Amino acid sequence: xxxxxxxxxxxxxxxxxxxxxxxxxxxxxxxxxxxxxxxxxxxxxxxxxxxxxxxxxxxxxxxxxxxxxxxxxxxxxxxxxxxxxxxxxxxxxxxxxxxxxxxxxxxxxxxxxxxxxxxxxxxxxxxxxxxxxxxxxxxxxxxxxxxxxxxxxxxxxxxxxxxxxxxxxxxxxxxxxxxxxxxxxxxxxxxxxxxxxxxxxxxxxxxxxxxxxxxxxxxxxxxxxxxxxxxxxxxxxxxxxxxxxxxxxxxxxxxxxxxxxxxxxxxxxxxxxxxxxxxxxxxxxxxxxxxxxxxxxxxxxxx
Amino acid sequence: xxxxxxxxxxxxxxxxxxxxxxxxxxxxxxxxxxxxxxxxxxxxxxxxxxxxxxxxxxxxxxxxxxxxxxxxxxxxxxxxxxxxxxxxxxxxxxxxxxxxxxxxxxxxxxxxxxxxxxxxxxxxxxxxxxxxxxxxxxxxxxxxxxxxxxxxxxxxxxxxxxxxxxxxxxxxxxxxxxxxxxxxxxxxxxxxxxxxxxxxxxxxxxxxxxxxxxxxxxxxxxxxxxxxxxxxxxxxxxxxxxxxxxxxxxxxxxxxxxxxxxxxxxxxxxxxxxxxxxxxxxxxxxxxxxxxxxxxxxxxxxx
Numbered sequence: 251x252x253x254x255x256x257x258x259x260x261x262x263x264x265x266x267x268x269x270x271x272x273x274x275x276x277x278x279x280x281x282x283x284x285x286x287x288x289x290x291x292x293x294x295x296x297x298x299x300x301x302x303x304x305x306x307x308x309x310x311x312x313x314x315x316x317x318x319x320x321x322x323x324x325x326x327x328x329x330x331x332x333x334x335x336x337x338x339x340x341x342x343x344x345x346x347x348x349x350x351x352x353x354x355x356x357x358x359x360x361x362x363x364x365x366x367x368x369x370x371x372x373x374x375x376x377x378x379x380x381x382x383x384x385x386x387x388x389x390x391x392x393x394x395x396x397x398x399x400x401x402x403x404x405x406x407x408x409x410x411x412x413x414x415x416x417x418x419x420x421x422x423x424x425x426x427x428x429x430x431x432x433x434x435x436x437x438x439x440x441x442x443x444x445x446x447x448x449x450x451x452x453x454x455x456x457x458x459x460x461x462x463x464x465x466x467x468x469x470x471x472x473x474x475x476x477x478x479x480x481x482x483x484x485x486x487x488x489x490x491x492x493x494x495x496x497x498x499x500x501x502x503x504x505x506x507x508x509x510x511x512x513x514x515x516x517x518x519x520x521x522x523x524x525x526x527x528x529x530x531x532x533x534x535x536x537x538x539x540x541x542x543x544x545x546x547x548x549x550x551x552x553x
Numbered sequence: 554x555x556x557x558x559x560x561x562x563x564x565x566x567x568x569x570x571x572x573x574x575x576x577x578x579x580x581x582x583x584x585x586x587x588x589x590x591x592x593x594x595x596x597x598x599x600x601x602x603x604x605x606x607x608x609x610x611x612x613x614x615x616x617x618x619x620x621x622x623x624x625x626x627x628x629x630x631x632x633x634x635x636x637x638x639x640x641x642x643x644x645x646x647x648x649x650x651x652x653x654x655x656x657x658x659x660x661x662x663x664x665x666x667x668x669x670x671x672x673x674x675x676x677x678x679x680x681x682x683x684x685x686x687x688x689x690x691x692x693x694x695x696x697x698x699x700x701x702x703x704x705x706x707x708x709x710x711x712x713x714x715x716x717x718x719x720x721x722x723x724x725x726x727x728x729x730x731x732x733x734x735x736x737x738x739x740x741x742x743x744x745x746x747x748x749x750x751x752x753x754x755x756x757x758x759x760x761x762x763x764x765x766x767x768x769x770x771x772x773x774x775x776x777x778x779x780x781x782x783x784x785x786x787x788x789x790x791x792x793x794x795x796x797x798x799x800x801x802x803x804x805x806x807x808x809x810x811x812x813x814x815x816x817x818x819x820x821x822x823x824x825x826x827x828x829x830x831x832x833x834x835x836x837x838x839x840x841x842x843x844x845x846x847x848x849x850x851x852x853x854x855x856x
Contacts, residue, residue, distance in 0.1 A: 324821075373768055377835070393768055422767075435754045436768050440776055442816075443746055446809045448831040450801065451738045453808075462834075464725075465676055465696055465739050472775045473743055478835030481828035488816045488824055498753065499813050503806060505756075506749045510802050513745075513791045518627075521791055525784035528751040531765075532680070532781030 252413045253342075254279045257314035259307050259329055260321035261285040261294050262480070263375060264346045266384025268318065269299055271417035274386045284310035285381070286321075293381045308336045316413070319345040319357070324486035327356030339364040342406045346372055348433060348483070350397045350426040352490035358399070366406035369397040371429065372419055373437075379480040390418035397426050434494035438487055439502060442495070444476035445484075555716045556618040556645075557582045562610050562632055563623035564588040564597050565783070566678065567649045569687025571621065572602055574720035577689040587613035588684070589624075596684045611639045619716070622648035622660070627789035630659030642667040645709045649675055651736060651786070653700045653729040655793035661702070669709035672700040674732065675722055676740075682783040693721035700729050737797035741790055742805060745798065747779035748787075 256278040258265040265283065272278050283300030284307045285291050294303045304310040311317050311333045319326050326345060337343065343365055347353040350369050361367050374392040376383065394414040398407045411421040424432070451462045488495055512520040559581040561568040568586065575581050586603030587610045588594050597606045607613040614620050614636045622629050629648060640646065646668050650656040653672050664670050677695040679686065697717040701710045714724040727735070754765045791798055815823040 445831050450804045474835040477831035481825050485821050485824040501753050518788050521788040522784050528748050528780035532777040
């Protein structure tokens with residue numbers, strides 16, 4: 251047991267997976283949960299998600315040794331303001347947001363000085379959302395990035411790291427700005443591109459939706475899976491990681507234009523060289539043990 | 554048995570998967586094979602790929618009832634010219650190219666009038682290539698698009714369709730230009746985008762390759778898998794489906810710019826609406842039975 255009581259605020263894919271992983275690992279004495287929607291709370295009670303589902307965020311946070319904000323990035327600040335008065339002295343407050351600088355800016359000012367704020371971000375997800383979508387294995391062998399603030403109590407940071415390791419994740423510390431840039435490259439820009447491509451396919455009236463669907467084969471469906479991710483979560487990610495995302499998208503369109511030009515001018519050497527280089531990058535990923543032939547983005551739900 | 558003798562010209566992922574699928578289904582009396590590279594022919598002999606591996610394309614095609622060109626799109630014409638003199642009267646010539654209009658333009662003029670030319674394109678693949686990468690299940694429940702020419706013998710078309718169905722595929726007929734547009738949307742543009750995104754990540758020196766690799770999590774790796782596809786095959790696809798690919802990429806950058814602008818101006822409603830629409834498209838794909846939660850782009854090799 252790493253924490254006596256853990257409060258999960260927001261009960262979507264990440265929080266529900268955390269609950270099952272906490273139970274699997276025996277990491278907490280009691281897990282309380284709260285979701286803004288009465289329907290979500292009812293589902294949580296029905297499926298046994300959380301030891302106790304509370305009707306207010308404040309009630310869920312009372313006496314909690316760890317409070318994890320699992321709400322969209324855009325409402326983290328408001329939720330922090332709401333729970334601040336009831337936080338137990340010495341408690342740790344963390345979050346699971348995909349963006350760190352803006353979350354810290356929004357949350358930190360509301361927290362009393364006698365709690366430890368240790369932002370974090372587990373790099374795991376599926377295209378499903380809501381309280382029924384979680385499973386205990388979601389974080390297994392995935393990274394959880396921990397973003398300690400200057401002056402944060404080291405014991406609190408290490409306790410949170412141990413907690414994520416208990417849920418199956420590898421942990422690593424990173425500063426907020428670097429986190430936001432790394433994620434813009436590896437995740438945020440990619441999601442926007444997938445959304446765009448699926449939108450384009452749908453707009454193109456000469457190719458019907460049913461053709462896109464039927465003939466999307468082993469290819470286009472990867473994009474549609476990404477583009478099915480939670481709209482509110484992703485809207486908030488882009489609005490709150492604006493600078494890094496726009497920088498990456500700027501570079502992306504620049505390179506895409508160079509490849510389009512090579513296609514237009516028939517420059518096969520340019521294309522072949524580029525594709526050979528990207529293939530080598532993939533090989534590096536396989537060799538680094540970060541992937542296998544069995545993709546696990548849509549990992550089979552077991553929990 | 555659907556054909557007495559089948560010749561596979563080129564022994565990469567598609568041809569090797571065809572061979573195992575032909576054997577599984579008992580679809581041919583004998584399968585001959587040829588690859589330009591002596592190393593590939595040696596591997597084929599070592600692993601029992603093809604009943605008989607020949608040292609020339611002409612030898613492989615002699616007495617064949619069906620010849621399938623499984624070479625990159627850019628060399629289809631040259632291979633057709635080479636084998637044309639030895640084709641058996643009444644034989645069917647087909648291909649598996651990802652582009653149809655340019656393949657037809659390159660191949661058709663070389664073929665004698667007494668053979669049936671029935672272009673085809675199985676919508677299946679993985680990021681692996683070469684003679685060892687094939688497996689019998691590759692085409693199971695995938696579409697194979699058949700692109701008959703005006704005046705093609707119907708019996709020849711239907712025999713080829715039955716052959717692909719025997720390998721596990723569903724078949725559908727389509728005209729060449731429409732095929733090329735549908736594929737530009739569902740496959741070609743998507744591949745170029747994945748290549749670009751992986752290239753951008755690699756270029757960005759402030760985020761190291763090892764960080765991209767380590768933290769690519771459930772997300773970026775889908776792109777790297779796509780971007781690892783065979784460089785020669787894809788160079789030829791883009792050079793030979795130039796018009797449709799450039800049209801789709803033009804629309805794509807237009808929409809991407811609109812989303813970038815929404816991020817820059819903080820227009821959350823635009824983003825949320827767009828993401829909600831793309832999520833609905835994904836749901837349509839699931840309901841149409843064209844995907845499950847278990848992605849099979851990197852389907853486990855069984856053959």
